[in-house]
Amino acid sequence: MKANGIIINADASQLYTDLKILTARPSDEDEKILPHRLFGIQDGSEPASAVFWAELAKKEIKQAHEKGKLPILVGGTGLYIRTLLEGIAPIPDIDPEIRSEVRSMTVEQAYNTLQLEDENAAKRLRPTDKTRIMRALEVKRSTGHPLHYWQQKKTGGIADEIKLQSFIIIPPSDILRSRCDKRFDQMLEQGAEKEVIRLVGRQLSAELPIMRAIGVREIVSYIRGEIDRLTMIEKAKAATRQYAKRQRTWFRHQTPEGWIKIFDDINFKKIDDSAIKLLSI
Numbered sequence: 001m002k003a004n005g006i007i008i009n010a011d012a013s014q015l016y017t018d019l020k021i022l023t024a025r026p027s028d029e030d031e032k033i034l035p036h037r038l039f040g041i042q043d044g045s046e047p048a049s050a051v052f053w054a055e056l057a058k059k060e061i062k063q064a065h066e067k068g069k070l071p072i073l074v075g076g077t078g079l080y081i082r083t084l085l086e087g088i089a090p091i092p093d094i095d096p097e098i099r100s101e102v103r104s105m106t107v108e109q110a111y112n113t114l115q116l117e118d119e120n121a122a123k124r125l126r127p128t129d130k131t132r133i134m135r136a137l138e139v140k141r142s143t144g145h146p147l148h149y150w151q152q153k154k155t156g157g158i159a160d161e162i163k164l165q166s167f168i169i170i171p172p173s174d175i176l177r178s179r180c181d182k183r184f185d186q187m188l189e190q191g192a193e194k195e196v197i198r199l200v201g202r203q204l205s206a207e208l209p210i211m212r213a214i215g216v217r218e219i220v221s222y223i224r225g226e227i228d229r230l231t232m233i234e235k236a237k238a239a240t241r242q243y244a245k246r247q248r249t250w251f252r253h254q255t256p257e258g259w260i261k262i263f264d265d266i267n268f269k270k271i272d273d274s275a276i277k278l279l280s281i
Contacts, residue, residue, distance in 0.1 A: 004070055006036075006060070006071055007026070008037045009036070009037065010076075010081055011074075011077050013214075015038060015041060017042065018044040018198070018202075022214075024187070037060045048209065050080045050083040051083060076251075084157065085158060085159040086154050087156035089153060090153055092142070098141045099142070102134050102141065103134060105134070111125075117141070120148060121147055168252075173245070181237050184233070184240055214240050221235075
């Protein structure tokens with residue numbers, strides 16, 4: 001059998017060149033098995049976005065098809081995948097004054113205001129979800145329409161142009177927690193601290209996505225002497241588990257009904273065998 005697939009990254013953090021270890025990018029050995037695309041392509045000083053990634057992914061998918069290869073999207077950034085499939089909402093540019101006014105609010109003030117100005121959006125969001133609350137409020141104030149109005153007008157998605165087979169692995173929560181803890185231990189063994197030290201040396205803005213990647217803030221606090229190493233490890237593992245829990249919930253409830261969900265202990269041997277059959281000709 002001949003391998004016929006091309007792996008395309010759909011993980012926001014794995015896009016960045018600076019963090020190979022801390023984002024668990026594929027190893028050199030992994031990349032020898034099949035071609036890999038969109039891993040480590042973006043400098044950390046340049047923030048990526050779902051729209052940016054989706055355009056790159058479209059090109060990679062097209063090139064794979066032209067070569068008679070099977071493009072395989074791998075990664076857990078649901079917003080990226082949704083943007084690729086469904087397209088983007090044509091939201092006009094936000095008025096800078098309105099954006100500044102909204103961003104100056106506390107999350108509590110913004111949420112209370114959103115309840116008055118866009119009740120439906122407020123109901124869909126957690127009261128502590130600062131980023132989404134402020135986005136919904138600034139869109140409503142700047143455009144005169146709620147965010148949902150624009151989301152119904154999405155364009156540029158490729159869901160109707162391709163035949164998609166989707167697999168979501170949803171392991172039991174106890175196994176997921178254990179694997180998160182083990183993975184961070186492995187990252188430290190592989191040199192995650194040195195990787196973050198190099199990143200800090202670049203003196204990038206703390207607001208950039210790469211500086212907010214899981215594990216970065218905790219290791220930075222340790223490097224600066226703000227917390228001890230044990231506390232750093234505990235905080236980073238907790239942040240990883242919390243994010244994995246949110247991912248698990250999102251993929252269980254926010255993906256189309258037709259997507260195949262594997263709810264059980266992960267049998268990697270069975271999954272590997274299935275993948276081989278899928279990728280071979």
